[in-house]
Amino acid sequence: MNFVRRAAAALSVALLPVTLLGGAPTVLPPSSDTVAGTTVLQQIDAAASLAGITLVVRAGLDRQTMKQNGLAALVAETIVKTPVGTPPMPLEDAVAARGGSVRFTVDPGDVRFYVEALAADAPAVLELLRAAIAAPDFSPATVRAARAALTQEIAASQQVALQVGLDMLNAVSSVQANAGLPELGTPASLADLFPADAAAFYRAYYRRGGVLVSAAGQLDALSTATLSGLAGALPLGTTSPVTVHVAALRGTTREIVAHRDISSPWLIAQYPAPMVDNRDFGPMLVLAAFLRRTISDIAQVPGVVSPTFASRSVGAVYVYDRVPSSLVIYVNGGLIGNPSRTFATALSVVNVLAATTLQGSIEEFKAEAAGDFADNATTLETRTWLAAVFSRESTSPDFINHALTAIAATTPADVQRAARTYLGNPTIALVLPRGTNLQD
């Protein structure tokens, strides 16, 4: 049986029905409080020895103009490099010396800082973060250090073909052009950003309005007031995104090609996908599990049970924590014999899904979706972030029970509806080694 037939057959094979979710233990949902306008989410985990806190500020990509590409990241990195404590040292070093870590992520609408520490050290570490956020050091030396760190990080990410491809696809799929800019900017754009730009961005957008604090782990030493005090470091006020209208590119192709210093080609397809409050959220989780299993089976060496380079070289990811949500399918051409055929097969499977009524049980894919979701929601960082996402995008921060319930309720008809609704015409990114072209 060839690869295409194998994939098509997988759609109709009757799988052993297993009802998994009926007896699932309920996980306590996060608590949600509003303190002086700040949403504070808490997941108390008595078994944890750490406390993890995510602080979400409305100062992401969509607060930048197109010329300010990288400014949101530059401000966040400057905060991480701001000297705090006694003796003063950069926030990241001060936190590490107290037994913890701090990092940030720039999203289309937000910047989020994640700080983690041993439970007993958490109040002191949180105070260090609060001090840096309240008064970042926008001196030339600190901003220069921040720019250098970002430039180094960008150089590293340019070696990661999947990241290069996703950056291109996100730029195309973003409704607002600025929200689709690269998260860290580019070395050229950062070179044009100065301390005064960073200070002005901070003054304009680091406001208390819309701030969310999400904590998980051993929180005995952190009161709700302490957590909300993190937002208190910022001045009052709300902000709005910068509206940037850019005419959509017109063309006959939906392929984007980039060349980088990588050893093998990557093929990446992106489809639109529902947000977490949509009725298609559960079906899309199941659909992603189905695609992940199917293309992994296509790539895997027949008869082998351990994960191999081949099975790890392909994947399907439902990115529901980013706006707009998307479904991404990727193939790393360096690890399997015929990446074009595997990629084409994966896209064919998607088309078949949208056009054909599913035969047989989908219980095994529902189980896989539930397993993936549960297993990917075990670190404190993920748990704080998912609670924040669901708090923002749905009626409750209870991400785990919401997702498992949505998966359990999914029917084959739901899966097909989701496939028809979202999996039409993908945008495709090809990231190729320098010196090669599509025909290679």
Add this chain to the structure above:
Amino acid sequence: MSVRGLLFSAALVAAWSLPAGNATAESALQQSGALPHGGAYVIDPDTTVASAAIGLWFRAPGAGYDDSTPGIAELAATAAAVAPLASGKSLFALVHSVGGELNVEVYPDIVGIATVVPASAARRVVAAITAAYYAPSVDEVAVKTARANAAVLGVQQRYEADATLHDLLFKQIFATGPAHYPPLPVSVAEITSISTAQIGAFAKRAFRSENSFLALSGNVDASSLAAVTDGGGPGRMDPPYDSTPAASPASATTSALIGGIGLAWIGPPITDEKASTALDFIADYLFREETGVVTRELDQSASDAAVVGQFITLHDPGVMVVTIGGDHADQARDRVLGALLAMRTPMDAQTFNAAREAFLYHVASDTQTPQERADNLGWYDVEGDPGYAPGIVDGTYGRSVRSLDPAYVADVVKHYLATPVVVNMQAKESSQ
């Protein structure tokens, strides 16, 4: 009543319903005891996550009981996972059908079967994993799958400098014993030379219930233990399968598909908790990804050499291993040796205190998921010191870290990390 109090009450209620009555509470959250039909268990519950990690660990010599069949433990462990159970479905298939993952982890002296599954499936998987191993039904079909699996993993490993260097370093520093041989068969001839009968006999001997340790972590409670219906009855776990260090280990140069440099030093046994912890601390301080001193130096110099360093805690003795891949490996090796030389002088108090706090945090951060905790509990139990598992509440590891001081760490460097055994792996010229 506090949340902790509620959990403690729940744990007591759960323990009351155990099929075997000798559960002992090691802490408010953790329970351990004997399994109903032989073997031991620990439960490390966390009801705030929706998954459960279930690990089954054994003491077993990777190269067979007379060291004449390298790879037999790998073949037996995989064959048992893919052999059909009474239900007709194998453990491997069952775990995947419930949305979980299964990994067979074979080391020179121990075997671990690690699964992570949705919490709702924990009981079924506990039943299946113990049935698959306590009463292995290894047949030709299962062995054929295990051989194919080993062959592919063997080819794959040739492209993994870190794993290949590990095996080569162990071969140099251990004269005899299972650690002298690679856990994965290195050739098809080796794989096919081991018969189904040999594999079946090995599985029956190695995977006895009394030679096992079941580690449960995550959203799981003692009621899952009732699902264990197989086992040979009470008995003792095998003694540890230690290897004998070479009297004068020689360095070596070899050719391979990819290049790299490996360094290794014989360390203390697991029972020397303080020295073992000091070596963990040194590896963390120098080589941890992103934060290690050597790692940061390499990052700042824009070197594309990659250094991985860790102390491997084994029953007796442990081994410090540093592997270097990428370009400019020679310069990276010099940085590694220079950093170790510098650590012979005690660190200043401020630097040391910050590094020790960071290390305590790293240990906690690396043991926060059910899978990580179950792996640690399993590994440290079968290596002979369950109370020393890092990241475990009320364990001895945290106390060992806090007992370290700059002078002691410097002494450990001088005592254990003098001249390393070196393996230079030179990349073969490729025609393509």
